[in-house]
Amino acid sequence: MISANNSMIILRRLFFSILRSVLTLILITAILYASLMVTPAETRASLYMPKKTSPRMTEEMYAKMLQDMIDKYQLDRPFPVQYLSWAGNLIKGNWGYSPNLQEDVLTGLTHRAPATLELTFYAIIIYFPLGLLSGVVAGNRKKGVADRLFRTTAFVATSLTPMILAIIMMVVFYITLRWFAPGRLGTAFSPLIEAESFNSYTGFITIDGLLNKNPALTLDALRHLAMPALTLAFAQWAILGRITRATVIEENQKEYIIAGRARGLHEWTLAWRYALGNAAGPVLTHTILSAASLMTSVFVVEIIFSYPGLSTVGVKSLALIPDAPSAMGFAIYSTLLVLILTSLLDFLKAVVDPRLREES
Amino acid sequence: MGITRRFFSHWQNWLGLAIVLAFVLMAIFAPLLSPTDAETQTPNAQPYLKIPQPPSPEARLGTLPDQTSVFDSLIWGSRDALRFGVGVTAIVFLFGTLIGTIAAFFGGRVNTLLMWVTDSFLAFPIIAAVVFFQQVYNNLLVALLEQTEFAGYYSYVLRTPAIMETIKPLFTPLMKLNPTALAFALLMWMSYARVMNASVMSMKQMEFVLAAKVSGAKKFRVIFRHLIPNAIAPALVLAAKDVGALVVLQTTFSFIGLGHPTPWSSALLSGKDWIFSPKGIVMYWWVFVPITVALILFGVGWNLLGDGLIDAMNPRTVETN
Numbered sequence: 138m139i140s141a142n143n144s145m146i147i148l149r150r151l152f153f154s155i156l157r158s159v160l161t162l163i164l165i166t167a168i169l170y171a172s173l174m175v176t177p178a179e180t181r182a183s184l185y186m187p188k189k190t191s192p193r194m195t196e197e198m199y200a201k202m203l204q205d206m207i208d209k210y211q212l213d214r215p216f217p218v219q220y221l222s223w224a225g226n227l228i229k230g231n232w233g234y235s236p237n238l239q240e241d242v243l244t245g246l247t248h249r250a251p252a253t254l255e256l257t258f259y260a261i262i263i264y265f266p267l268g269l270l271s272g273v274v275a276g277n278r279k280k281g282v283a284d285r286l287f288r289t290t291a292f293v294a295t296s297l298t299p300m301i302l303a304i305i306m307m308v309v310f311y312i313t314l315r316w317f318a319p320g321r322l323g324t325a326f327s328p329l330i331e332a333e334s335f336n337s338y339t340g341f342i343t344i345d346g347l348l349n350k351n352p353a354l355t356l357d358a359l360r361h362l363a364m365p366a367l368t369l370a371f372a373q374w375a376i377l378g379r380i381t382r383a384t385v386i387e388e389n390q391k392e393y394i395i396a397g398r399a400r401g402l403h404e405w406t407l408a409w410r411y412a413l414g415n416a417a418g419p420v421l422t423h424t425i426l427s428a429a430s431l432m433t434s435v436f437v438v439e440i441i442f443s444y445p446g447l448s449t450v451g452v453k454s455l456a457l458i459p460d461a462p463s464a465m466g467f468a469i470y471s472t473l474l475v476l477i478l479t480s481l482l483d484f485l486k487a488v489v490d491p492r493l494r495e496e497s
Numbered sequence: 498m499g500i501t502r503r504f505f506s507h508w509q510n511w512l513g514l515a516i517v518l519a520f521v522l523m524a525i526f527a528p529l530l531s532p533t534d535a536e537t538q539t540p541n542a543q544p545y546l547k548i549p550q551p552p553s554p555e556a557r558l559g560t561l562p563d564q565t566s567v568f569d570s571l572i573w574g575s576r577d578a579l580r581f582g583v584g585v586t587a588i589v590f591l592f593g594t595l596i597g598t599i600a601a602f603f604g605g606r607v608n609t610l611l612m613w614v615t616d617s618f619l620a621f622p623i624i625a626a627v628v629f630f631q632q633v634y635n636n637l638l639v640a641l642l643e644q645t646e647f648a649g650y651y652s653y654v655l656r657t658p659a660i661m662e663t664i665k666p667l668f669t670p671l672m673k674l675n676p677t678a679l680a681f682a683l684l685m686w687m688s689y690a691r692v693m694n695a696s697v698m699s700m701k702q703m704e705f706v707l708a709a710k711v712s713g714a715k716k717f718r719v720i721f722r723h724l725i726p727n728a729i730a731p732a733l734v735l736a737a738k739d740v741g742a743l744v745v746l747q748t749t750f751s752f753i754g755l756g757h758p759t760p761w762s763s764a765l766l767s768g769k770d771w772i773f774s775p776k777g778i779v780m781y782w783w784v785f786v787p788i789t790v791a792l793i794l795f796g797v798g799w800n801l802l803g804d805g806l807i808d809a810m811n812p813r814t815v816e817t818n
Contacts, residue, residue: 157613158620160613160617161616161617161620164614164617165617165618165620165621169629172629172630172633173633175633175637176633176636176637177636180636295800296793296796296797296800297793298745298746298748298749298792298793298796299749300749300752300753300765301789301792301793304772304785307773308773312773426616426619428619428620429619429620429621429622429623430622430623432622432624433622433623433624436622436624437624437749437750437753440753440754441753448624451624451625451628451755452628452753452754452755454628454632455628455631455632455635455754455755459632459635459636459639460632461632461633461636464628464629464631464632465629465632467625467628467629468621468625468626468628468629471622471624471625472620472621472622472625475620475621475622476620479620
């Protein structure tokens with residue numbers, strides 16, 4: 138069991154992992170702000186714009202306001218000065234006003250985050266156990282029927298891009314069978330969550346529906362979640378399964394497995410406790426490294442199935458009016474989510490893998 | 498067995514090579530295969546027709562709703578795909594390899610710092626970068642519109658001549674840049690750096706490198722003559738796979754409205770509304786099947802080629818694959 142000493146080591150690891158995340162965030166935002174410096178100062182001034190005070194504000198007044206912002210935040214000064222004052226505003230929660238979303242960028246992002254998290258959560262619930270399971274099974278029966286089947290399916294899964302998979306899914310489950318639907322909620326249910334009597338506890342509609350004693354709502358939300366979650370899970374399952382399979386095969390050649398077998402340990406124990414236990418480290422490492430590409434896949438799938446998550450902010454920022462604040466906010470917010478996920482997984486890795494506890 | 502013999506002893510490798518070669522030939526002989534360039538071709542003589550036309554002698558794979566030929570888009574699109582895939586991969590390959598090698602060669606603090614930067618870049622989702630660069634691009638475009646006679650449309654942007662003067666020299670080169678290519682170039686080099694770093698690290702203490710160092714070879718020479726050529730194999734495999742993966746990702750992005758359109762993605766987009774038709778999905782199959790199959794094959798071909806290279810260059814991994 139984890140002793141007091143060990144938990145100290147894990148906490149220290151967590152602290153350093155958070156510190157690293159903060160430094161990473163500083164580096165990435167600095168690069169983003171530096172790339173924005175090639176655009177005219179008005180673009181940068183729009184990062185500070187508050188919500189438009191009056192709907193009747195004329196464009197001349199808006200232009201005057203922008204000019205005031207340029208003067209106030211010294212947007213003609215060198216990079217470090219500009220970056221620091223912008224980052225200060227970011228921490229204070231002033232992420233600018235987005236003309237395309239018609240709301241503050243930070244509010245717009247926090248509104249939509251639960252939808253994205255819900256989709257990601259269900260996709261992970263589907264693909265993580267399945268990926269580990271098929272990876273171990275395929276790895277233990279190398280070149281067997283199960284292995285061949287897994288490798289073929291995984292190859293298909295990684296070759297089909299989400300858009301092609303989406304077309305197939307829409308044809309089968311939406312047009313033909315009428316089981317699932319795109320979007321987040323059906324028209325009958327979407328007014329329901331806006332109603333005053335509806336209490337949003339978690340932001341996850343599937344869970345909130347149950348908490349509000351409305352199972353029909355949960356069912357409808359699941360019906361809309363199914364296609365994006367399955368599309369996402371299919372590709373991720375293949376990637377995870379392949380990594381697990383490769384690590385299990387590698388572990389199986391090691392001496393401790395042979396020693397265990399010689400002592401008469403059951404194959405089941407060898408595969409699921411020893412091989413998988415030691416493979417957990419590399420698998421988690423890979424998941425940490427590819428957290429950002431998981432995020433990208435989530436957004437792509439969201440857009441394809443018109444699921445109203447965080448990606449809406451990114452897509453809408455490109456509509457007609459230039460909207461630097463929401464593009465910037467989208468980039469920073471998604472990086473933040475990736476960093477949180479990475480830190481959590483890093484923590485999990487330290488708990489799971491005893492070797493990491495001993496080392497430091 | 499030599500590398501070439503091992504490579505050609507698996508049918509998958511033959512298949513991969515054949516697919517990739519087919520695309521290369523298609524790109525080279527595009528003017529012969531389809532005399533009309535998909536980008537410059539004018540819609541057919543029947544502008545009132547708004548329905549995709551079935552395959553005919555003029556358009557061998559049918560037409561899209563705007564009466565452009567699917568066949569032309571397919572052939573000329575392979576040019577764009579190869580140019581994008583190979584070009585961007587070359588950039589990330591060079592940059593990543595260099596960073597990884599330098600970090601491993603100097604070791605210590607340099608290694609820690611460079612690898613930390615590499616890992617930091619890994620936390621940035623590529624889709625956010627595409628959106629962001631597209632935004633920067635749009636903002637620059639708006640600044641251009643200001644200067645021309647279209648001014649007044651975005652009139653909330655200040656018209657200060659001084660600002661235009663600072664932008665102008667930057668403007669022309671920036672407009673030529675593809676936001677997707679820029680985002681990929683900035684965010685795809687990390688895997689090369691990591692792979693190369695591990696590879697050089699394991700090679701740094703080997704006798705031939707030490708011998709080169711002891712005999713007084715300059716650092717530059719040790720890196721470029723001894724370390725990189727011997728440690729490059731895994732990075733090459735990655736590059737072969739990336740050419741296909743990058744093009745597939747680019748097409749996906751531009752299909753969902755991010756980044757510049759390519760011939761393939763705009764063909765898919767304009768045919769999108771005809772995939773599900775009242776008469777069933779097979780009715781207008783030519784609006785999406787040829788391009789989709791080409792895209793899948795492009796990804797699969799390069800992927801197979803990469804897998805073949807792993808087997809050929811490192812016989813030990815044949816067991817695990």
